[in-house]
Amino acid sequence: MITIYQFESSPLCEKVRRILGYKGIEYQIHEVDRSKAQELKHVSPFGKFPAIDDDGVSVCDSTDIAYYLDNKFAQRPLIPADPILAAQMHIIEDWADESLYFYEITMRLSWEHNARHTIKAIMSTLPKHLTEEQALALVLAGSQQLVAAQGLGRKTQQQVVADVQRHLKAIAALLKQSKWLVGDSISLADIAVLSQLNCLLYAREVVDAIKQYPDIVSWAERVDRVAPAKP
Numbered sequence: 001m002i003t004i005y006q007f008e009s010s011p012l013c014e015k016v017r018r019i020l021g022y023k024g025i026e027y028q029i030h031e032v033d034r035s036k037a038q039e040l041k042h043v044s045p046f047g048k049f050p051a052i053d054d055d056g057v058s059v060c061d062s063t064d065i066a067y068y069l070d071n072k073f074a075q076r077p078l079i080p081a082d083p084i085l086a087a088q089m090h091i092i093e094d095w096a097d098e099s100l101y102f103y104e105i106t107m108r109l110s111w112e113h114n115a116r117h118t119i120k121a122i123m124s125t126l127p128k129h130l131t132e133e134q135a136l137a138l139v140l141a142g143s144q145q146l147v148a149a150q151g152l153g154r155k156t157q158q159q160v161v162a163d164v165q166r167h168l169k170a171i172a173a174l175l176k177q178s179k180w181l182v183g184d185s186i187s188l189a190d191i192a193v194l195s196q197l198n199c200l201l202y203a204r205e206v207v208d209a210i211k212q213y214p215d216i217v218s219w220a221e222r223v224d225r226v227a228p229a230k231p
């Protein structure tokens with residue numbers, strides 16, 4: 001049986017759950033306590049999650065996990081066989097993981113009005129001794145430090161919203177030509193982008209912006225239906 005070591009609220013962990021959901025692979029969840037992450041070096045030597053344990057084989061990094069699962073469980077492939085489509089898929093997946101990811105950290109976790117709303121939703125996955133105010137203070141401090149170092153945290157909120165509007169416009173343009181982001185079937189690109197978008201939707205600015213893009217909303221429902229995040 002596969003065990004996923006995760007932080008429930010992480011988009012990269014959601015991405016792995018969706019891959020497992022799409023392929024119909026049974027799994028169990030180990031919710032990682034951040035203060036004890038060092039005790040899990042056998043599954044994730046760098047202390048980053050998601051990581052999986054597949055009957056003694058451990059793999060960490062959501063992209064490495066995706067390739068491992070696609071190779072081992074060939075049913076319902078998510079990595080296109082065609083090299084051009086595989087390259088397009090790779091570029092979009094990496095953009096979701098490495099660019100959209102920092103937008104969701106910035107907007108969902110480092111802006112207080114959205115972080116308050118997020119904390120309420122993820123409180124059950126945080127250490128029990130924390131009050132909501134303590135959790136909020138920790139999340140704000142950690143995320144603000146991260147995005148200041150990365151760079152997005154130094155932009156104004158208005159600039160960040162404008163960036164996200166450009167990202168949404170690009171996704172919508174791809175969806176005008178196909179039901180899926182790459183080629184004519186679902187791929188890892190759809191799952192990676194949806195997982196980030198779901199976290200971005202904790203930001204009220206994204207909830208407002210997405211109203212202009214009904215194609216994105218129906219695509220998100222389509223991906224969620226075939227690649228559910230919940231077992």
Ligand SMILES: N[C@@H](CCC(=O)N[C@@H](CS)C(=O)NCC(=O)O)C(=O)O
Pocket residue numbers: 007010011012013047048049050060061062063097
């Ligand atoms: N490239 C990795 C990134 C994983 C990652 O950054 N995970 C975050 C949660 S979303 C984490 O473990 N953070 C804890 C830390 O950095 O100590 C992947 O795709 O899995």
